[in-house]
Amino acid sequence: MENRMDDERWVDARLETLDPPEGWRPDPYKAFRRLEQRDRSAAGAAWRRRGVLAAVGISVIGIALLVVPMSQKCAAAGCTDRTPPPTRSFKESGAAAAPVVCEIYTDYQCPACARFYAETVPLLVKEYVETGKVRILHRDLPLPAHPYARLAARYANAAGLLGEYERAANQIFRTQAQWSISGDVESQAAQVLPAETMERVRDLVNHDARLDETVATDLAMAREDGITQTPSLVIVWKGRRQVISGAPDFGLLKGFLDRL
Amino acid sequence: VSAPLKVTDCAPFDFETVFHLHYSRIARIIARVVRDPARAEELAVDVFWKLWRSPEAHGDSAAGWLYRTAVREGLYELRRQVRRERYEWLLHLVSRPGTPEEIHAAAEEQQHVRHILAKLDQRKAELLVLRSQGLSYDELGDALGLNAASVGTLLRRAQQAFRREYTKHYGEPYGR
Numbered sequence: 001m002e003n004r005m006d007d008e009r010w011v012d013a014r015l016e017t018l019d020p021p022e023g024w025r026p027d028p029y030k031a032f033r034r035l036e037q038r039d040r041s042a043a044g045a046a047w048r049r050r051g052v053l054a055a056v057g058i059s060v061i062g063i064a065l066l067v068v069p070m071s072q073k074c075a076a077a078g079c080t081d082r083t084p085p086p087t088r089s090f091k092e093s094g095a096a097a098a099p100v101v102c103e104i105y106t107d108y109q110c111p112a113c114a115r116f117y118a119e120t121v122p123l124l125v126k127e128y129v130e131t132g133k134v135r136i137l138h139r140d141l142p143l144p145a146h147p148y149a150r151l152a153a154r155y156a157n158a159a160g161l162l163g164e165y166e167r168a169a170n171q172i173f174r175t176q177a178q179w180s181i182s183g184d185v186e187s188q189a190a191q192v193l194p195a196e197t198m199e200r201v202r203d204l205v206n207h208d209a210r211l212d213e214t215v216a217t218d219l220a221m222a223r224e225d226g227i228t229q230t231p232s233l234v235i236v237w238k239g240r241r242q243v244i245s246g247a248p249d250f251g252l253l254k255g256f257l258d259r260l
Numbered sequence: 261v262s263a264p265l266k267v268t269d270c271a272p273f274d275f276e277t278v279f280h281l282h283y284s285r286i287a288r289i290i291a292r293v294v295r296d297p298a299r300a301e302e303l304a305v306d307v308f309w310k311l312w313r314s315p316e317a318h319g320d321s322a323a324g325w326l327y328r329t330a331v332r333e334g335l336y337e338l339r340r341q342v343r344r345e346r347y348e349w350l351l352h353l354v355s356r357p358g359t360p361e362e363i364h365a366a367a368e369e370q371q372h373v374r375h376i377l378a379k380l381d382q383r384k385a386e387l388l389v390l391r392s393q394g395l396s397y398d399e400l401g402d403a404l405g406l407n408a409a410s411v412g413t414l415l416r417r418a419q420q421a422f423r424r425e426y427t428k429h430y431g432e433p434y435g436r
Contacts, residue, residue, distance in 0.1 A: 007419045007423055008419055010423055011422050014369065014372075014373050014422070014426065015373060015392035017373055018370060018374070020291040020297055020300070024291070026284045026287035026297075026301055026304065027301070028279065028280050028284060031279075031283055031301060031305050032276070035305055035308055035312070038305075039309075228315040229273065245275065245315050245318055
């Protein structure tokens with residue numbers, strides 16, 4: 001025991017000599033600015049990489065356009081599409097020319113996302129989207145821990161294809177506590193959607209595998225942005241993507257947006 | 261009756277708050293090892309940059325992750341410094357004038373302590389540096405992924421190893 005104390009004191013005395021110079025105070029504010037600067041440089045580099053990817057994408061689209069006549073032959077043969085392919089356009093709201101895009105990654109079964117939708121999104125819409133400053137883009141990030149998150153996203157996206165995205169998404173978030181236990185998203189969506197629309201939504205959810213494509217696209221973007229938790233935001237401004245993991249309260253978000 | 265929902269995967273993470281809470285301590289941990297405070301601040305920013313880019317480290321375990329990464333960064337830098345000094349000595353480049361920080365840090369014992377830390381087994385050096393910065397046994401356990409009950413034993417072994425190495429190379433210091 002005595003030896004042990006002796007070693008401890010002896011080593012402590014040696015390590016004490018490593019104390020930083022007296023009067024030295026690390027400066028967190030300067031350091032944070034340095035960190036922000038580095039993040040901006042990294043975002044610029046990522047954007048340049050995306051430019052290369054975009055060029056590849058354009059080439060692929062060009063090739064796809066050449067293939068269109070083949071799909072027309074398919075239509076003539078009787079294999080018809082019941083709905084247009086899912087697009088992300090129904091997940092967007094706000095002026096197309098808005099200088100800032102706020103991408104919101106959520107999981108319908110995540111309580112923090114439901115809170116963010118109830119408390120922060122309405123203020124964001126009122127103060128920034130309706131005034132043309134910000135465009136919102138909703139993105140799905142169903143977490144593996146939430147068994148019904150993907151199903152809920154299918155309902156919201158199906159409603160979106162039929163022009164009812166906002167209404168369905170709001171209802172699904174609002175009633176999260178009810179369907180999270182049983183997975184019965186359908187009955188909650190049915191409360192706000194007209195019967196005829198609901199019938200078509202059911203049909204899409206049950207038969208249209210392409211609904212998952214919008215989710216897959218969002219998941220790929222989340223991977224690229226390094227996002228693994230919800231809610232998370234990506235603020236896109238002047239070609240830069242600023243990831244905010246974890247949703248800030250409106251005051252903090254406002255402070256950030258006003259600085260842009 | 262609704263069962264409680266799991267929020268562990270979706271609790272918001274406030275990076276800026278974590279930064280301001282931990283930055284000074286992280287910079288100090290690194291400064292203990294790398295002698296130059298300005299370099300320590302640079303490395304501390306590197307550590308937070310890694311945290312920013314590692315969403316899997318966001319959450320309750322962020323503090324432990326920061327301490328672990330900080331002490332490792334510090335020790336890697338120390339080993340680089342020691343290697344560089346050795347090569348510079350071999351190449352007779354030691355005659356260059358030292359910066360004021362280097363001159364200040366040239367106190368013999370400080371040099372000896374750093375050299376021993378650089379030679380010591382990584383885990384033992386991490387334990388000693390973090391403990392000397394005042395981390396509790398629980399904090400050490402979190403930071404290094406150790407069972408809190410075994411921290412005391414591992415720390416004691418690290419102290420014994422440090423003393424053994426030190427006295428082997430430099431003998432007992434004066435006055436102790």
